[in-house]
Amino acid sequence: xxxxxxxxxxxxxxxxxxxxxxxxxxxxxxxxxxxxxxxxxxxxxxxxxxxxxxxxxxxxxxxxxxxxxxxxxxxxxxxxxxxxxxxxxxxxxxxxxxxxxxxxxxxxxxxxxxxxxxxxxxxxxxxxxxxxxxxxxxxxxxxxxxxxxxxxxxxxxxxxxxxxxxxxxxxxxxxxxxxxxxxxxxxxxxxxxxxxxxxxxxxxxxxxxxxxxxxxxxxxxxxxxxxxxxxxxxxxxxxxxxxxxxxxxxxxxxxxxxxxxxxxxxxxxxxxxxxxxxxxxxxxxxxxxxxxxxxxxxxxxxxxxxxxxxxxxxxxxxxxxxxxxxxxxxxxxxxxxxxxxxxxxxxxxxxxxxxxxxxxxxxxxxxxxxxxxxxxxxxxxxxxxxxxxxxxxxxxxxxxxxxxxxxxxxxxxxxxxxxxxx
Numbered sequence: 447x448x449x450x451x452x453x454x455x456x457x458x459x460x461x462x463x464x465x466x467x468x469x470x471x472x473x474x475x476x477x478x479x480x481x482x483x484x485x486x487x488x489x490x491x492x493x494x495x496x497x498x499x500x501x502x503x504x505x506x507x508x509x510x511x512x513x514x515x516x517x518x519x520x521x522x523x524x525x526x527x528x529x530x531x532x533x534x535x536x537x538x539x540x541x542x543x544x545x546x547x548x549x550x551x552x553x554x555x556x557x558x559x560x561x562x563x564x565x566x567x568x569x570x571x572x573x574x575x576x577x578x579x580x581x582x583x584x585x586x587x588x589x590x591x592x593x594x595x596x597x598x599x600x601x602x603x604x605x606x607x608x609x610x611x612x613x614x615x616x617x618x619x620x621x622x623x624x625x626x627x628x629x630x631x632x633x634x635x636x637x638x639x640x641x642x643x644x645x646x647x648x649x650x651x652x653x654x655x656x657x658x659x660x661x662x663x664x665x666x667x668x669x670x671x672x673x674x675x676x677x678x679x680x681x682x683x684x685x686x687x688x689x690x691x692x693x694x695x696x697x698x699x700x701x702x703x704x705x706x707x708x709x710x711x712x713x714x715x716x717x718x719x720x721x722x723x724x725x726x727x728x729x730x731x732x733x734x735x736x737x738x739x740x741x742x743x744x745x746x747x748x749x750x751x752x753x754x755x756x757x758x759x760x761x762x763x764x765x766x767x768x769x770x771x772x773x774x775x776x777x778x779x780x781x782x783x784x785x786x787x788x789x790x791x792x793x794x795x796x797x798x799x800x801x802x803x804x805x806x807x808x809x810x811x812x813x814x815x816x817x818x819x820x821x822x823x824x825x826x827x828x829x830x831x832x833x834x835x836x837x838x839x840x841x842x843x844x845x846x847x848x849x850x851x852x853x854x855x856x857x858x859x860x861x862x863x864x865x866x867x868x
Contacts, residue, residue: 488833490517490842490855501821501830507846507853508821508830512782514810515827518840522826523809540581541602542791547590548582548763549606550786552777554648555619562780567619572783573776574627577605580787586630587665591730594755597766605790607631608757608773610669610734612640614649621659630663634734634757637718638672653725660726667732668753671718673711674736687739708747715751730754735770745770761789784825815839 486500486507495517501508511522550573554564577584583601590606592598607624609616612635624631639650656666676685678694680701689711692702702710715733722728731753735744738759748756755769762772776786799822806820808829821830833853837844841858 485851487850487852488513488517488855489852491857493517499828499830500833502851503819503821503830507833509833509836510823510827511808511825511829511831512827514831514836518836520811520840522829524826525807525809525814543763544602545600546763546765547585547593547600547604547606547771548790549590549608549757549771549773550776550790551757551759551773552607552609552620553611554613554777555615557619559779563778565777566779567623569779569783570620571623573786574623574629576783576787577629578627580791582790584627584629584631586663587632587667587732588730591732591754594764594766594769594771603790608734609633611674612636612651612666612669614651614655617651617655617659621662621664624664625662628663630665632665632667632732634667634669634732636669636672636674637721641721656726666722666726667728667734668715668718668722669734670736671714671721673714687737689736690739690741690744708743711744711747712751715748715753719751719753732756735759740770763792782825782827784827788825810839 486502486509488495488500488509495513499510500513514520514522552565552570555567555570556564557567559566582603582605585600585604585606587606589598589600589604593600593604607629608631609620610633612633616633620631633651633656635651635656639646640653640656643650643652656664660666670689673687673689675688677688677691678684678696679686679691680694681699692704692707693710694701719728719731731751733748733753733756735756735758738757740756740758745756755771757771757773759775760772761774763774764771774786774789800819801822802819805822806817808815808817808820808826808831817831817835819832823829834844836842837855843856843858845854845856847853
């Protein structure tokens with residue numbers, strides 16, 4: 447204290463001391479590693495599962511249905527949506543919308559995605575299967591254009607399946623599934639990346655692959671020739687989509703004129719259409735706008751080069767007058783197939799709604815399981831259920847450490863094996 451007194455006057459020490467004491471408490475309880483973990487950790491037979499969506503409600507650990515699926519290998523469904531309750535071959539006859547078209551948007555597909563904005567091959571197949579089960583009617587681009595441009599009719603629950611960027615994963619993972627379900631689809635390709643095939647970090651389609659797929663109801667349209675990128679718009683290096691901004695010409699130390707912008711965009715769009723006609727015999731012109739970016743001048747240029755319709759990345763369902771159409775993003779691995787279908791239906795289910803009594807049920811591996819309570823999410827996999835009740839249902843021992851927010855789970859099979867060894 448004498449040393450501290452030499453540095454800090456007593457009058458200031460009285461003011462500083464409470465702050466110093468609080469900082470010391472924070473260091474001991476926080477930095478020293480004694481803080482409560484933010485995520486619940488579950489260990490099942492020695493395998494760790496981190497569940498950031500799990501919650502503790504009134505002393506009960508609540509885990510999402512996705513844990514039941516991933517850790518226990520059980521199929522989780524709503525009671526009212528179980529396909530097993532329907533007659534074989536029967537399809538849902540509900541009408542979610544009429545005289546409209548929902549457009550699904552996808553990009554890259556992987557067996558095991560390494561980012562949330564990449565869809566897994568299995569999730570894509572599940573979505574396509576749900577389209578069939580829930581009574582959606584996939585249509586092709588020709589029928590969509592006839593609806594938008596000529597006002598022709600479309601079936602109830604009409605849906606157009608689209609992909610952007612022309613990744614080779616479309617041929618490997620999506621095409622076989624589309625062919626299996628006999629669904630038409632469209633892929634918007636960055637034409638320059640096809641012409642320079644082999645130079646892309648993520649492999650792109652080839653013209654030969656596209657010609658093969660065109661025989662099976664798959665069409666290909668423009669995502670521009672070479673404007674799917676950002677470019678400099680001023681001397682400071684600020685970058686924006688090149689489709690919508692006058693570019694900075696660094697060598698000339700000036701910005702494009704409006705006339706130069708229009709000429710550049712028009713020539714790119716025309717070049718893309720010319721290549722699509724040469725390689726695939728296209729007779730109709732459709733554009734997926736890079737990043738969904740657009741303004742009135744760009745739409746005017748598109749109209750002048752004969753582009754009949756275009757698509758943004760904004761979500762919604764298209765009416766006849768929507769030449770610059772909406773799309774629903776189905777291509778994320780961090781949303782369940784059921785969530786995508788709910789969007790198509792226009793459903794707005796509020797997540798984390800506490801439900802008790804008769805409604806607190808899920809179908810797990812075909813059997814109805816009743817819980818004391820559930821927090822109902824958008825999908826069965828988002829729904830939170832009591833961990834101990836799940837474990838009781840499947841004969842799993844639970845040891846919960848509240849301080850560490852960690853549950854050690856031991857299945858009956860493991861327990862039996864350990865007893866035999868003893």
